[in-house]
Amino acid sequence: MTKYSMLDLAPIVQGGDAGLALRNARDLAQHAERWGFTRYWLAEHHNMPGIASAATAVAMAHVADGTSTIRIGAGGIMLPNHAPLIIAEQFGTLAALHPGRIDLGVGRAPGTDGLTAQALRRNLRQDIDTFPNDVAELMAYLGPSEPGQRVRAIPGEGTNVPVWVLGSSLYGAQLAAAFGLPYAFASHFAPQALDEAIEIYRHRFEPSEHLAKPYVMVGTNVFAADSAEEARRLMSSIQQAFLNLRRGTPGPLQPPVDGYEAALSPIERAGLDQALSCSAIGTADEVRDQLKAIIARTGADELMITAQVYDHAARLRSFEIAADVMKTLD
Incomplete structure (x- = not known):
């Protein structure tokens, strides 16, 4: 049976505000839990007057605190906007508060316009093509510490928060396959490459300690x-x-x-x-x-x-x- 989950952009509606949007998000997740949804995800967007989930980990904490069994996640965190250590600490904290219920989907798009991306990162010298290295660094922080490791994510290390690769192109499919990670395709707004991306992901998938066989959302x-x-x-x-x-x-x-x-x-x-x-x-x-x-x-x-x-x-x-x-x- 195909599982079903929910992506909520915590919409700020005309005549409403961010507080109402986040209260509605929590209420929606509570209903989703009762209706049998596997997971409830929020997404990182910035400088968007109609979306209240910019501080995604904070919004997730609000929702997770109001639910008890449904998995709560990010679909996703735009990793080029952040140092991997910061994200490991944020999601490690969520995992410490809600063990076994936290997901971390990561993408390489900025989730905003160029000017806002610069404000987020302070400069744009970081190349988004370092994304694979950032994903590997993030997963290392969430895994067990190594002997002599001087930089650790606390909370974070040893939580093994499940990491998903998100994408709307062939790039994410190839990366998810190479890392042996689950893959989520953003066909709800960018469906052009859906079929080809899934085919590439399944064909090139390398089993890993994280996942034995391809898993497509x-x-x-x-x-x-x-x-x-x-x-x-x-x-x-x-x-x-x-x-x-x-x-x-x-x-x-x-x-x-x-x-x-x-x-x-x-x-x-x-x-x-x-x-x-x-x-x-x-x-x-x-x-x-x-x-x-x-x-x-x-x-x-x-x-x-x-x-x-x-x-x-x-x-x-x-x-x-x-x-x-x-x-x-x-």
């Missing part, structure tokens, strides 16, 4: 409601967010709009269709058929389900439908 949007029309209406909030981001005018998550697609240009519609092609939209029966097709196409071991929905109650209902559907799939 596929990002999938789900917009579910009691009617197909309402599901498409809910989806219009993320469509607005995508277009606003591409226009250089990001903002809080907007309320849904009836008939939103009808007002778009053919180019805008085509861009949204491409970016959001890995999605399941509609009633429970329609979502079941679409998720079943995604699993059959990819052979995913796990779906990472996400949905940027403006109304919190509607968002809860959409995820509840998704959980009910996943329980019926073999």
Whole structure:
């Protein structure tokens, strides 16, 4: 049976604020725990008026403290923004507080614009191509200490927090395969290379102390409601967010709009269709058929389900439908 998990961007909605977004995130994770989701992940984004999870480890601590069994993780931490030691200490602290429940997904994108990336790193002299070395250094800090080791992550060492490689291109697939790590593909917003990346990952996978065989997680949007029309209406909030981001005018998550697609240009519609092609939209029966097709196409071991929905109650209902559907799939 394919596992199902949740990616939450802790959306700051129009008329709301970051405090409301983080309280809603905790409430969503509590529901996800009851609905049988395997894990709940937050993601690192910066200078984004519609996302409240910039301080990802802090947000994770808030959510983990309100839950008891579901795994809590980062999907992910953008490692070029940080020294590996800092991340090892942060996630080691989380693991000390919530043993056996913490995941660490890492990516090499900045998760923001160039100017903000410079503010985060103070300079851009660090080459993102050092990412493999950073991943290796991070895992070493989280593993057992070596004799004579002078720099240690405390908390952190010996926790062996599971590390995932995230990606939306072939680069991450190759790295995850070489390191023998689980691989999560960001097909919920960048699905172009999904099939090729999975094929490369599985073909080149090298068993490791971390993982004996390939393990693939596929990002999938789900917009579910009691009617197909309402599901498409809910989806219009993320469509607005995508277009606003591409226009250089990001903002809080907007309320849904009836008939939103009808007002778009053919180019805008085509861009949204491409970016959001890995999605399941509609009633429970329609979502079941679409998720079943995604699993059959990819052979995913796990779906990472996400949905940027403006109304919190509607968002809860959409995820509840998704959980009910996943329980019926073999």
